Amino acid sequence: MLRSAHSTSARKPVSLPVLALVATLVLIIGYPLLLLVAMALNVGDAQALLPTHWGLANFIRLLRHLDWIRNTLLVALAGSTFGTALALLLAWIIYRTTVPGRAILELLVTIPYPVGPLVGALAWSELASPRGGLINVLFHAFTGSHASLVNVYSVPGIVFVMAIFEAPVAFLMIGAAMRQMDPSLEECSAVMGAGRLTTALRITAPLMLPAILSAWLFLFISMMGAFAIPTILGTSSRFYVATTAIYMLFQGYPPQYPLAAALGLVLIVFAASAVWLYTRALRGRSYAVVGGRTYRPRPIDMKGLTPLLFAIVCAYIVVALVLPLGILLVASLQRNSNITLSAASWTLHNYRYVLVDFPTTRQAIVNSLLLGVGTGTLGTAFATILAWVIHRSRGAGRGILEQLTMVPQSLPRLIFAAALLWMMLALPFKLYGTLFAVLIAYTIVFLPLAYRSITGVVVQLDRSLEEAGRVLGGGWLSVMRSITVPLLSPGLLAAWVLLFMVSVREVSASIFLAGPGAQVLGPAIFNFWDSGGLPQVSALVIVQTAIIFVALVVIRSVSRKGIAL
Amino acid sequence: MKHEQSLADVRGVMPQAPGRPLIRVSGLEACYNGKPAVRGVSFVIYEGEQLSLLGPSGCGKTTTLRCIAGLETPTAGEIVIDDHIVFSARQGIDIPSERRSLSMVFQSYAIWPHMTVFENVAYPLRLRKERANQIKLRVTEVLRMVGMEAFIDQPATNLSGGQQQRVALARSYAYLPKALLLDEPLSNLDARLRVRMREELKRIQRQFRVTNLYVTHDQEEAMALSDRIIVMRDGVIEQVGKPLDIYDAPCSRFVADFIGAANILNGQVAERRPGEAVVLEIGSARLACAPRVDMPAPNAKGESLVAVRTVYPELRRGSKGTSVNCWPATIKERILLGDIVNYVVEWPGGVLRVQGFPNMLYLEGEPLWLHIPAERAILVDADEER
Ligand SMILES: Nc1ncnc2c1ncn2[C@@H]1O[C@H](COP(=O)(O)OP(=O)(O)OP(=O)(O)O)[C@@H](O)[C@H]1O
Ligand SMILES: [Mg+2]
Numbered sequence: 001m002l003r004s005a006h007s008t009s010a011r012k013p014v015s016l017p018v019l020a021l022v023a024t025l026v027l028i029i030g031y032p033l034l035l036l037v038a039m040a041l042n043v044g045d046a047q048a049l050l051p052t053h054w055g056l057a058n059f060i061r062l063l064r065h066l067d068w069i070r071n072t073l074l075v076a077l078a079g080s081t082f083g084t085a086l087a088l089l090l091a092w093i094i095y096r097t098t099v100p101g102r103a104i105l106e107l108l109v110t111i112p113y114p115v116g117p118l119v120g121a122l123a124w125s126e127l128a129s130p131r132g133g134l135i136n137v138l139f140h141a142f143t144g145s146h147a148s149l150v151n152v153y154s155v156p157g158i159v160f161v162m163a164i165f166e167a168p169v170a171f172l173m174i175g176a177a178m179r180q181m182d183p184s185l186e187e188c189s190a191v192m193g194a195g196r197l198t199t200a201l202r203i204t205a206p207l208m209l210p211a212i213l214s215a216w217l218f219l220f221i222s223m224m225g226a227f228a229i230p231t232i233l234g235t236s237s238r239f240y241v242a243t244t245a246i247y248m249l250f251q252g253y254p255p256q257y258p259l260a261a262a263l264g265l266v267l268i269v270f271a272a273s274a275v276w277l278y279t280r281a282l283r284g285r286s287y288a289v290v291g292g293r294t295y296r297p298r299p300i301d302m303k304g305l306t307p308l309l310f311a312i313v314c315a316y317i318v319v320a321l322v323l324p325l326g327i328l329l330v331a332s333l334q335r336n337s338n339i340t341l342s343a344a345s346w347t348l349h350n351y352r353y354v355l356v357d358f359p360t361t362r363q364a365i366v367n368s369l370l371l372g373v374g375t376g377t378l379g380t381a382f383a384t385i386l387a388w389v390i391h392r393s394r395g396a397g398r399g400i401l402e403q404l405t406m407v408p409q410s411l412p413r414l415i416f417a418a419a420l421l422w423m424m425l426a427l428p429f430k431l432y433g434t435l436f437a438v439l440i441a442y443t444i445v446f447l448p449l450a451y452r453s454i455t456g457v458v459v460q461l462d463r464s465l466e467e468a469g470r471v472l473g474g475g476w477l478s479v480m481r482s483i484t485v486p487l488l489s490p491g492l493l494a495a496w497v498l499l500f501m502v503s504v505r506e507v508s509a510s511i512f513l514a515g516p517g518a519q520v521l522g523p524a525i526f527n528f529w530d531s532g533g534l535p536q537v538s539a540l541v542i543v544q545t546a547i548i549f550v551a552l553v554v555i556r557s558v559s560r561k562g563i564a565l
Numbered sequence: 566m567k568h569e570q571s572l573a574d575v576r577g578v579m580p581q582a583p584g585r586p587l588i589r590v591s592g593l594e595a596c597y598n599g600k601p602a603v604r605g606v607s608f609v610i611y612e613g614e615q616l617s618l619l620g621p622s623g624c625g626k627t628t629t630l631r632c633i634a635g636l637e638t639p640t641a642g643e644i645v646i647d648d649h650i651v652f653s654a655r656q657g658i659d660i661p662s663e664r665r666s667l668s669m670v671f672q673s674y675a676i677w678p679h680m681t682v683f684e685n686v687a688y689p690l691r692l693r694k695e696r697a698n699q700i701k702l703r704v705t706e707v708l709r710m711v712g713m714e715a716f717i718d719q720p721a722t723n724l725s726g727g728q729q730q731r732v733a734l735a736r737s738y739a740y741l742p743k744a745l746l747l748d749e750p751l752s753n754l755d756a757r758l759r760v761r762m763r764e765e766l767k768r769i770q771r772q773f774r775v776t777n778l779y780v781t782h783d784q785e786e787a788m789a790l791s792d793r794i795i796v797m798r799d800g801v802i803e804q805v806g807k808p809l810d811i812y813d814a815p816c817s818r819f820v821a822d823f824i825g826a827a828n829i830l831n832g833q834v835a836e837r838r839p840g841e842a843v844v845l846e847i848g849s850a851r852l853a854c855a856p857r858v859d860m861p862a863p864n865a866k867g868e869s870l871v872a873v874r875t876v877y878p879e880l881r882r883g884s885k886g887t888s889v890n891c892w893p894a895t896i897k898e899r900i901l902l903g904d905i906v907n908y909v910v911e912w913p914g915g916v917l918r919v920q921g922f923p924n925m926l927y928l929e930g931e932p933l934w935l936h937i938p939a940e941r942a943i944l945v946d947a948d949e950e951r
Pocket of ligand 2: 626627628
């Protein structure tokens with residue numbers, strides 16, 4: 001009797017919570033993907049949700065548009081490489097040298113990430129478009145020449161804006177790895193007789209490689225699915241990447257859903273292959289200790305180079321934060337699309353327009369705030385349950401559950417939103433066109449972000465603390481209430497605010513799902529830009545950025561670490 | 566008897582003649598964020614010597630070691646290695662770590678996780694551009710020495726703490742550094758392994774005969790492994806000497822407390838003449854203490870501190886043996902610890918802790934004679950605040 005009981009527990013059956021969560025994730029992630037595959041194989045009626053005829057014709061049609069795929073890969077490869085290199089340089093300067101003002105630089109360098117790519121693209125198009133861009137206007141005024149100095153409506157322009165606005169994520173990932181590396185590994189190499197360069201090449205570089213590669217991969221996938229930047233900076237010169245092509249296919253008349261689905265599927269295959277290659281390359285090479293202590297290595301005194309390094313970080317902050325927000329602020333105060341720098345003719349009228357007079361933007365602001373709160377709450381709750389079951393229960397199948405949770409990270413958000421759209425259209429009740437549809441989309445696409453941010457908190461919490469509470473006679477509920485929740489709450493609040501921020505600025509996941517009945521900020525700004533009205537768009541962007549800054553202040557005050565990924 | 570034996574032991578380990586000075590540290594000062602961690606430390610390490618830096622947590626041992634290795638920049642002082650000035654605040658010299666020809670075993674071992682055991686040990690040899698077959702030979706040899714030759718091709722991440730420690734040792738002995746610096750290399754091991762590794766380390770030290778500077782807060786380790794010990798407190802050197810000299814003649818209350826177990830007694834100075842025994846009045850007892858070369862002055866109230874190691878007082882049944890320092894006493898409490906027995910003894914001076922052995926047990930409440938040999942009553946400095 002005893003023995004049989006023992007052997008069943010040794011096999012660890014899949015527990016009920018694990019099973020239920022796996023089923024939920026398969027349903028909400030797997031089912032839309034299945035619809036996407038079906039749509040891509042649909043060669044019959046292009047408007048039908050379920051294919052009437054099956055075939056590969058859509059993929060063959062794609063062969064005529066190989067430039068879309070080539071452009072996507074080009075932009076994503078160049079952007080992620082440049083962005084990771086930039087992040088590595090910034091992380092090294094800030095964490096490893098004696099550059100002054102480390103704490104404030106560390107904070108400022110991460111802000112472009114929550115500000116977001118849509119804001120970045122709009123700002124840089126106002127700064128460096130070939131004709132009206134402020135930099136070119138000033139250049140003409142000073143030199144009298146009619147050539148333009150910079151042109152952001154180009155491939156290098158797109159790569160540049162992508163890189164500077166995605167670099168903060170890579171900075172956070174690489175910076176965390178740098179602080180978790182035991183400095184004695186490098187010191188030992190020095191004492192044994194290796195010069196700085198040898199130590200950097202043979203000790204530091206190989207140890208940092210996993211973090212650098214994973215940051216690069218994160219940027220690569222994120223840039224393959226980037227939508228706002230290539231639309232705003234690429235479409236006017238008919239430069240299409242996969243996401244902008246899909247958007248065009250959706251907007252065309254009649255919409256070409258099957259071709260868009262096939263393109264989306266190809267993109268997902270590329271992303272999945274990148275993840276697979278990465279996992280293979282790093283097999284057994286991850287040396288990072290989970291929840292490991294952070295070290296404070298002795299910073300290197302770069303002596304005479306210090307001002308240069310400081311200037312590099314400042315230049316980044318100017319290019320990615322000060323100039324973009326500055327130009328948008330100035331543009332939002334203009335009476336018309338021609339930017340003047342004389343404050344006499346400035347007006348606050350545009351703010352009145354977007355906040356009060358124009359119902360669409362007013363509604364979008366309110367809806368976005370509601371969505372931010374909703375995504376924050378739902379996402380945090382769901383991710384907490386997942387993290388808890390994955391790290392604290394003992395049943396089998398927890399590894400699969402974790403992998404499923406991370407799946408949305410390698411799905412371009414625009415494509416997943418399209419798949420969700422089809423799923424919602426297939427439902428017997430009306431979900432499409434409601435705020436709830438957007439909420440579901442946001443919760444799923446940001447699940448990996450929420451999970452990663454909460455896992456750290458759950459893992460950190462020492463299990464013995466809870467057990468102590470239980471031994472003292474509390475039941476599960478009172479242990480949760482009096483010990484677990486108070487200990488977790490700063491981390492939970494930080495995750496909540498992070499989700500709030502990314503929802504407020506999101507556009508890719510909502511561009512298809514937000515409709516006339518459910519205006520939200522990202523798509524509203526985007527559509528507003530599409531239909532002209534630069535001063536008003538700028539005012540709306542500034543309002544959005546102000547909301548994000550309030551959230552940033554909250555995040556700083558609840559968690560010393562600031563944004564954690 | 567016991568005393569003589571251990572003295573002989575110490576002599577056996579000592580190099581025949583004190584070698585020439587290899588490392589000379591003078592007036593070393595180091596700060597973290599303006600807060601001093603080391604305040605004017607000077608000492609010499611002779612060639613082939615095993616020297617320990619011993620002291621409680623936070624007293625600046627690691628900082629001193631790292632300054633010698635070139636991993637911290639001192640704020641003042643001079644460090645000379647093998648007749649070359651490697652650091653001098655006055656002359657503005659600061660030779661980087663890699664050109665100091667030293668070697669170091671870190672507290673965390675610093676085994677490079679992306680390399681195999683072989684590559685770890687071969688790294689310093691490759692830096693010195695040795696030939697491949699030479700490297701192979703040498704690595705195998707040092708790994709055999711630490712009993713790790715079976716792991717030569719294992720990835721370093723597969724090693725346990727004790728194994729990492731051996732590989733770290735092998736790596737630092739692989740090339741012949743001028744001196745080896747060790748920062749608490751045993752402190753990450755569990756107690757049993759620590760004792761075993763201590764003996765291994767001693768054997769390896771004897772084999773390689775490399776000059777060692779060994780940092781530890783464990784007095785047993787320092788006693789077992791060193792020719793000389795430097796005791797540090799609050800960033801300053803408290804006492805320097807051979808292990809047994811420090812044990813037998815601690816210069817201050819701090820050293821007496823920190824090394825071994827001692828009774829610290831406070832007495833009124835009754836007689837104090839140069840070259841003759843100092844007599845202290847403790848309670849109703851008069852304790853004669855051996856004179857010291859630089860005798861600590863009594864405090865304002867005319868009191869002095871005396872340290873009596875718990876192993877040295879003699880307990881005796883029957884008749885009073887000598888007349889000096891001998892009193893009737895009773896056993897108040899007996900604590901049997903297995904290998905040793907602790908007694909709390911009541912004597913005219915109050916209570917005294919005395920250590921005995923299970924081969925000669927006394928009963929609680931038993932009246933007997935207590936004898937404290939005058940040369941075992943050591944006058945010590947009171948610890949002034951720093
Ligand atoms: N990186 C650092 N930054 C700031 N203060 C430090 C740093 N390292 C050491 N200190 C301080 O300097 C003093 C001496 O530290 P050190 O590490 O030399 O002590 P230690 O004798 O090695 O102690 P332990 O036995 O705990 O290792 C301590 O007060 C410590 O708090
Ligand atoms: Mg230390």
